[in-house]
Amino acid sequence: MLVFWGDLVHYLYFVIAGIIAFFLVKNLFKREKRNGLVYDIVYAYCIIPFVLRILFIK
Amino acid sequence: MYLYTTILFVIMVASFVICSRKLKSPEISMAITGVVGALVAYFMYLGGEYQIDFPVRILVEGLFTNFDLAISFVCASVFVNLYSYSGAMTAVTRKLVGTFDNKWILLTFMAAFMLVPGALTGAGSISVFVLGGLVATVVRYMGLSDRKTTAFVFIFAILSAACPPINLWTMMMTAQCNMPYVGFTKLLALPIAIVGIFTIIYLGWGSKREPKEKILAELPEAPEKMNMLRILLPLVVVIGLILLTLYAPFDVPVIGLPLTFIIGSFIVVLCNPVKRTFKEYFKVVNDTMEQVFPLVATVLSVGVLQSSMTQIGVKGLIGVTFITLPLVMLYVTVLLFGPFAQGCLSYGSAIIIGAPLVFMFNTRGMDTTVVCAALSLMFPIGDCLPPSRITGRLTCETVGYQGSYMSFLKQIAIPCALLGALALVMFITPGTFTFLK
Numbered sequence: 001m002l003v004f005w006g007d008l009v010h011y012l013y014f015v016i017a018g019i020i021a022f023f024l025v026k027n028l029f030k031r032e033k034r035n036g037l038v039y040d041i042v043y044a045y046c047i048i049p050f051v052l053r054i055l056f057i058k
Numbered sequence: 059m060y061l062y063t064t065i066l067f068v069i070m071v072a073s074f075v076i077c078s079r080k081l082k083s084p085e086i087s088m089a090i091t092g093v094v095g096a097l098v099a100y101f102m103y104l105g106g107e108y109q110i111d112f113p114v115r116i117l118v119e120g121l122f123t124n125f126d127l128a129i130s131f132v133c134a135s136v137f138v139n140l141y142s143y144s145g146a147m148t149a150v151t152r153k154l155v156g157t158f159d160n161k162w163i164l165l166t167f168m169a170a171f172m173l174v175p176g177a178l179t180g181a182g183s184i185s186v187f188v189l190g191g192l193v194a195t196v197v198r199y200m201g202l203s204d205r206k207t208t209a210f211v212f213i214f215a216i217l218s219a220a221c222p223p224i225n226l227w228t229m230m231m232t233a234q235c236n237m238p239y240v241g242f243t244k245l246l247a248l249p250i251a252i253v254g255i256f257t258i259i260y261l262g263w264g265s266k267r268e269p270k271e272k273i274l275a276e277l278p279e280a281p282e283k284m285n286m287l288r289i290l291l292p293l294v295v296v297i298g299l300i301l302l303t304l305y306a307p308f309d310v311p312v313i314g315l316p317l318t319f320i321i322g323s324f325i326v327v328l329c330n331p332v333k334r335t336f337k338e339y340f341k342v343v344n345d346t347m348e349q350v351f352p353l354v355a356t357v358l359s360v361g362v363l364q365s366s367m368t369q370i371g372v373k374g375l376i377g378v379t380f381i382t383l384p385l386v387m388l389y390v391t392v393l394l395f396g397p398f399a400q401g402c403l404s405y406g407s408a409i410i411i412g413a414p415l416v417f418m419f420n421t422r423g424m425d426t427t428v429v430c431a432a433l434s435l436m437f438p439i440g441d442c443l444p445p446s447r448i449t450g451r452l453t454c455e456t457v458g459y460q461g462s463y464m465s466f467l468k469q470i471a472i473p474c475a476l477l478g479a480l481a482l483v484m485f486i487t488p489g490t491f492t493f494l495k
Binding site: 016058 | 085086117121129310312314316317320343347348355358359
């Protein structure tokens, strides 16, 4: 039973990474604070690990 | 090899200084510094015996160094913001102000409040985000000047970051040194309690509180049906899950902190007496993401810098230089280097300076748990130092402090000096504090 719950938790973390990635992508294109080009770049590279995680690449 | 690594170190420092000045963003400056260092090293070592990977790989791998930490930040902030949005925080504050008519008791409660979000998330800025404004309002009514109010919020924010159960500096150092994250609770809590009590007395001395009615009139109204069950249940669930994983690890699955906070967030939504729409909660989560983004970007960028420094040998250079310093010099300079490293590298300070020091003290047969705790009490002081100064900057913005940043630094100098002195005593004589483990 614990193995099942462990697997479930494992997949839930992919879902969490996906939700965070969604909000980051949304804020990359439309946000209220820190609107400069510098933060466009920061947003862009911060999305990378979340996208790689949901694609099961890393 | 020493010469090459020193040249790389100088190039990285120059790159960081230039980027910080031109781009005004510590996050991207750290990432660029990491990439510049790796790029120069790649071409420097090209064709030689020792070769390093192309910077793209270092950038991507570095982003994963503190990835779990970033997820914890986001989930904890979502929980805390939803909890605050439900009105639970306001309800507790109103109850406290209405019940206690004593300045010292109220200041103590505000201090304890400030400690909670940071202690649960490991980030002092979360305490400022969530409670900074509210606490500042109450503290001002206690008769404290704007400067003292800002200092109050800042000091308790940095203490909350160092406060157990989640102390990120300690966690990073222990992870780096293959040590268990065990035995730190009392070691961290005692100095924090001493500095906290001192700060309350130091800042609250001589101030005169406003009438209770005036304070209550200016505080936001709490939802009508908010009762103690609704206030306490989310906190009990989160703390309960953390304790369960600690004390019954073989009977429950490994949930992890992020999922614990997500479960807590669902409980908050269920306990909210005011029924909100999905769109309203979506907005709260979206605002939280924007609010917490600088922190997420900082920990991810620090990861890139760490990965690059490890790959090209600069981290080793710094570590070796520290290890080979005479012990007296180390004791003299640690209180300067520690906080400044925090100002430059944020949580990376724990990896770049903290971990080599722990290794060094381990070889000298000193108690590494105490040393680790002492270092993690020194690093938070640097949260007000440039270039990043995340918590300091955030506190001034949240409280609306109009004075100069230097005057704010002067106000916090004495409590910070006390925290540094206590940490230094622990650092120099770790054997004396082993009874706190």
